[in-house]
Amino acid sequence: MTITPVRHAITLFAAVLAASFAGFTGQVAAQDYPGKPIRLISPYQPGGSTDLALNLFRERLTAKWGQPVIVEYRPGAAGTIGSEMVFRSPADGYTLLLAPTATVTATKYLYTKIRYDPAQFTAITLISEMPNILVVHPGVPAQNLQQLIDYARANPEKMNHAVAGEGGPAHLAAETLQIMTGTKITKVPYNAGAGPAMTALIGGHVQMAFQLMSIALPHVRAGTIRALAVGSEKRSPLLPDVPTMSETLPGFISMNSSGVVGPPDMPPAVVAKISAALAEILRDPAVAKRFLDTSATAIGNTPAEHAAYLKRESDMAGKTIRAIGLTLD
Numbered sequence: 001m002t003i004t005p006v007r008h009a010i011t012l013f014a015a016v017l018a019a020s021f022a023g024f025t026g027q028v029a030a031q032d033y034p035g036k037p038i039r040l041i042s043p044y045q046p047g048g049s050t051d052l053a054l055n056l057f058r059e060r061l062t063a064k065w066g067q068p069v070i071v072e073y074r075p076g077a078a079g080t081i082g083s084e085m086v087f088r089s090p091a092d093g094y095t096l097l098l099a100p101t102a103t104v105t106a107t108k109y110l111y112t113k114i115r116y117d118p119a120q121f122t123a124i125t126l127i128s129e130m131p132n133i134l135v136v137h138p139g140v141p142a143q144n145l146q147q148l149i150d151y152a153r154a155n156p157e158k159m160n161h162a163v164a165g166e167g168g169p170a171h172l173a174a175e176t177l178q179i180m181t182g183t184k185i186t187k188v189p190y191n192a193g194a195g196p197a198m199t200a201l202i203g204g205h206v207q208m209a210f211q212l213m214s215i216a217l218p219h220v221r222a223g224t225i226r227a228l229a230v231g232s233e234k235r236s237p238l239l240p241d242v243p244t245m246s247e248t249l250p251g252f253i254s255m256n257s258s259g260v261v262g263p264p265d266m267p268p269a270v271v272a273k274i275s276a277a278l279a280e281i282l283r284d285p286a287v288a289k290r291f292l293d294t295s296a297t298a299i300g301n302t303p304a305e306h307a308a309y310l311k312r313e314s315d316m317a318g319k320t321i322r323a324i325g326l327t328l329d
Contacts, residue, residue: 030267030269030270030272030273033093033270033273033274034065034067034093034094035067036067036094037067037068037069037070037094038061038065038067038068038069038070038093038094038095038096039070039072039094039095039096040054040057040058040069040070040071040072040096040098041072041073041074041082041085041086041095041096041097041098042054042071042072042073042074042075042082042098042099043074043075043076043079043080043081043082043083043097043099043103044073044075044079044082044099044100045073045075046073049100049256049258050098050099050100050127050258052290052291052294053098053127053128053258054071054098055071056281056287056290057069057098057260057278057281058070058071060281061277061278061281064277065277077111078103078107078110078111078328079099079100079103079107080107080111080114082097082099083097083099083103083104083107083116083118084114084115084116086121086261086262086263087116087118087120087121087263087264088116088263089263090263091122091262091263091264091265091266091267092266092267092270093262093266093267093270093271093273093274095262095263096124096260096261096262096274097121097260097261097262098127098258098259098260099258099259099261100256100257100258101126101255101256101257101258101259101309101310101313102167102168102169102256102313102317103118104118104121104259104261104310104314105118105310105313105314105317106167106169106172106313106314106317106318106321108314108318109317109318109321109322109326109327110167110321110326110327110328111327111328111329112327112329113329118314119310119314120264121261121262121263121264121310122261122262122263122264122265122266122271122303123259123261123303123304123306123307123309123310124259124260124261124262124271124274124275124278124303124306125259125260125274125275125278125279125282125299125300125301125302125303125306126257126258126259126299126300126301126305126306126309127257127258127259127260127278127282127298127299127300128257128258128282128291128296128297128298128299129232129255129256129257129296129297129299130212130213130214130255130256130257130294130295130296130297131213131230131231131232131236131254131255131256132169132170132173132210132211132212132213132230132231132254132255132256133210133211133212133213133216133217133220133227133229133230133231133239133242134148134173134177134208134209134210134227134228134229134230134231134245135201135208135209135210135211135216135219135220135225135226135227135228136148136201136207136208136225136226136228137201137202137204137206137207137208137225137226138223138224138225138226139204139207140159140207140208140226142228143226143228144228144229144243144248145228145229145243145245145247145248145249146248148208148228149181149183149248152181152183152184152185153181153182153183156183156184157184157185157186158186159185159186159207159208160185160186160187160188160206160207160208161174161185161186161187161188161206161207161208161209161210162188162190162197162198162200162201162206162208162209163187163188163189163190163197163209164189164190164191164192164193164194164196164197165191165193165194166189166326166328167321167326167328169210169254169255169256170194170209170210170211170212170254170256171187171210172254172316172317172320172321173210173231173254174187174208174209174210175320175323175324176252176254176316176320177245177249177252179320179323179324180249180252181249185208188200188205188206194211194212194215195215197209197211198211198215198216198219198225201225202219202224202225210231210254212256212295213230213236213238213239213295213296214294214295214296217238217239217295220239227239227242228242228243229242229243229244229245229247229248230242230243230244230245231244231245231252231253231254231255232244232253232255233246233253238295253316257299257309257313259306259309259310260274260278261306261310262274268303271303272303275302275303275306278300279300279301279302280300281300282298282299282300283298283300
């Protein structure tokens, strides 16, 4: 079929008009937003790592916008129940997910039977980051990461590492270390959590672990464990003398982070308004200090930056999970 120049011009005009109308509608929606209560969904039980942000945003957004911000906990199935509920909610900005980044990035590789695609969430902002720290028992004959790698290569499968939560950032960090260095270190699961894993490390029942900064820091300062490297891109101000993993293994990053995402296809103008409001809260020096007191760094980046961050984290998690053949279905 031949398309005449006139018909082509009409089609092009209609497309431009539709795009302009969609943009106008989005701007109007952003001007009116929020016009009713906002639901902030946590896919985990109360008392977790995201509670600080949930409570801060509830208080400050309610004061800023004059609309209630309601925190709802929808735990179950490793975060997938609450996540799917948000994913299938209207894309109008009134139902948002606040969760650890791994819930969005690693889940699709670990749970192959989920009924939604986490990559399609609308990125809004990264809230905070906290590095994992590579720590060892003082009896391990390694004062730095390279010495640990050399020791592990010389003693394959004789070292073991504690894992509190299979498929989590700390576990994937330990697996990535072995993949990058060709070492073999025996995994010892501690399903009861990071506390028992740390107790086992201090007691010498395991030789090494990747641990959250907040959990490891008091024991590093007390000298009961030794920190060899941090997983952040730059050295941590809390442990300035401890090198990053990437100083020895370029590209190695291991962070625990959290962020806010929404259902797919949210209006960009609404997304920008929410993101700017959250970033403003996170830039408050008093808020930044509250995060730093928990060994975390408040971020508050743009939707585009958050989307790029999620893509990078997803790619890294997927590469490691596929390499070790891990599924948790």
